Amino acid sequence: EPEVTQTPSHQVTQMGQEVILRCVPISNHLYFYWYRQILGQKVEFLVSFYNNEISEKSEIFDDQFSVERPDGSNFTLKIRSTKLEDSAMYFCASSGAQGLHYEQYFGPGTRLTVT
Amino acid sequence: GQQVMQIPQYQHVQEGEDFTTYCNSSTTLSNIQWYKQRPGGHPVFLIQLVKSGEVKKQKRLTFQFGEAKKNSSLHITATQTTDVGTYFCAVFTGGFKTIFGAGTRLFVKA
Numbered sequence: 001e002p003e004v005t006q007t008p009s010h011q012v013t014q015m016g017q018e019v020i021l022r023c024v025p026i027s028n029h030l031y032f033y034w035y036r037q038i039l040g041q042k043v044e045f046l047v048s049f050y051n052n053e054i055s056e057k058s059e060i061f062d063d064q065f066s067v068e069r070p071d072g073s074n075f076t077l078k079i080r081s082t083k084l085e086d087s088a089m090y091f092c093a094s095s096g097a098q099g100l101h102y103e104q105y106f107g108p109g110t111r112l113t114v115t
Numbered sequence: 116g117q118q119v120m121q122i123p124q125y126q127h128v129q130e131g132e133d134f135t136t137y138c139n140s141s142t143t144l145s146n147i148q149w150y151k152q153r154p155g156g157h158p159v160f161l162i163q164l165v166k167s168g169e170v171k172k173q174k175r176l177t178f179q180f181g182e183a184k185k186n187s188s189l190h191i192t193a194t195q196t197t198d199v200g201t202y203f204c205a206v207f208t209g210g211f212k213t214i215f216g217a218g219t220r221l222f223v224k225a
Contacts, residue, residue: 031211042218043150043158043203048211056210091157102148102207106157 002026004107006092012113013082021077021110023092032075033093033104034067036060043091049075082114117142117206121216129224134191136219138204146207147180147187152218153200161189163207194223 005024013019025032034046048055049067066078075094079086089111093104120139128134138147146165150158162171164180164187171178177190191198201218208214 033211033213035213043152043205043215045212045214050211056208056212058212102146102163103160104213106159109157 002105004092004094004105006090006107006110008110009108010111010113012115015084015114016081019079019082019112021079021090021092021112023075023077023094023107024073025075025092025094026096026105027073029094029096029105031055031095031104032067032069033095034077035091035093035106036088037091037109038088046077079112082112084114087112087114117144117208117214119144119147119204119206119214119216121204121219123219124217125220125222127222127224128194130196131193134194134198134221136189136202136204136221138187138189138216140185140206143184144187144206145184145209148205148207148213149178149187149189150203150205150215151200152203156200158203191221194221196223196225199223 007022032049035043037043045058046061047057047067064080068076089109091109092107095104122137146163148163149161151161152158162178167184168182169180175192179188201220203218204216206214
């Protein structure tokens with residue numbers, strides 16, 4: 001069964017450093033998303049991406065965040081200057097087209113620890 | 116913006132007992148989605164409801180969308196240890212933004 005993959009599974013970085021989280025969505029999907037989940041809390045929407053541009057972003061997704069689809073398979077989330085409060089699990093998700101665009105498939109997540 | 120409130124926050128049940136989690140909104144919802152997240156896992160899409168009064172079943176799981184489209188529930192009949200996890204309701208907006216509730220964490224004692 002096709003699945004969303006994410007790398008790395010765990011990233012430790014120092015405050016102020018840049019990090020790039022990588023995702024490979026399901027191959028025929030057209031809609032891509034990033035979410036974060038602070039330990040024990042709810043899943044928070046960050047951004048959605050379609051047709052090579054951002055569809056929607058949340059208040060969390062400020063100028064420190066950016067997304068890119070550099071080629072036909074990868075989808076990345078960049079945090080330019082990490083803060084302690086960016087420590088969380090980051091999930092990538094993708095969904096298909098034609099009526100099932102709402103059914104999102106989540107990847108296993110990248111745990112980001114900012115020290 | 117849209118928000119969904121979920122209760123209870125936690126539920127402990129004995130295996131074989133039923134379980135229900137509720138999701139409420141102060142505004143009319145265009146849809147309601149339900150996800151399950153196993154401990155240490157990622158959210159897994161279960162279902163989306165869009166019609167007023169809609170009821171859908173998946174084996175032991177029953178999902179309902181209220182007549183006013185302001186509330187929803189997920190009911191599990193005869194829980195099993197495999198049902199352990201957190202159940203989230205969520206709203207999928209037209210801008211491809213998903214707003215999650217806080218979740219109900221289900222503990223099942225064998």
